[in-house]
Structure formats: C-alpha cells, structure tokens
Amino acid sequence: MLALVVTLALLLPGLAGADDASALYEQNCVSCHGSEVFTRPDRRVQSLGGLASQVRMCEQNLGLQWFDEDVQAVVGLLNREYYHFDQPAAD
Template sequence: MQRIALLLTCTLCASLAQATPLFSAGDPVTGKAMVEKQCISCHAERFGGDGSAIYTREHRLVKTSAGLLTQVRNCNTNLGLKWFDDEELHVTRYLNDHYYKFQK
C-alpha cells in the first residue's frame, strides 16, 4: 500500500513539473520593474508605442517557454546587462505572465 502511495505521489509531482514553466521561480513584480527600466526604451525605439509590439506581433520569434528564457538570456548577454540567473527568471516570468502565457 505504501508503495502505491509513493508511486502516485511521484507521478503527481512529475506531472506538475511538466506543467510548470521553467521560470516559475521568478518574481513577476521584480521582472516588470526590470523590463520597464532596461528593456522598454529599446523596444519602443524599434517597434514604436510602448514597445510591447515585440511580444505581441504576429510573427514573433519566441514560440516556447524555453525559447522565451533563451531570448531573455540572449538580450542580457548581447546588451551587457549583467543580470544574474535569478534576474533573468524574474524578467522571463513577467513576460510570460503578461504576454506569452506558456504553460510549460
């Protein structure tokens, strides 16, 4: 009986892990502040308005949660932002919660 309970618990945990985005540990409030401080001006310059068109355009580059995290890391590296891993997760979490809505 205990083995069955353990097996069911492990199965449940595995399913939850698969449904949880890679960046769920990020804080979306912190991420929003970081995006507003360090991302919006460049995006607005390139896409007009408030810059959010980069996230909502029809042929956007990001198609998965892993792709979103990769894109945030690329921006961090290419622009020399010097964010730590947890800060990348904050930004990614905010962008996903607000624009992308990836489930895993």
C-alpha cells in the same frame, strides 16, 4: 540543460519578485522595443525555453550582468503578461 534550468526556476519561488521583474523590464527592455514584439503575429519566440533564451540573449547583448533569478523573473513576467506558455508540470 536550458530546459532544466527554466523548469526549476519556474517551479521555485523567484528571488526577484514581480515588482523587481517589472522594474528590470522597464529600466532595460523598453528602451529597445515596446510590447509590439510580444504581440505581433510573426513573433520570434514560440516556447517557454525560447523565451528564456531570448531574454538571456538581450541581457548579454546589453551587458546587464543579471543573475539567473533576474532573467527568470523577467521571463515569468513576459510569460504571464504576453505569451501564456504552459508551465512545466511538477514531478
């Protein structure tokens, strides 16, 4: 189910734009860690679905109450900037 949500969210234009994703990331994520968690050789996240799960877990642990679109915007930002996982192909 998560894979379907991730796929659909990445295929549809996000309601939260790149500027919004950057703002969400800067306001909430960098207070706990910098970009080193994304670039270290032994990073935890190994797939696009794993990235979405990790962002959601962080969002919930911090009690941010983001919309799904916000989570997907941050996932998209992190994937573009650091992870470069292949995007699901459109049917």
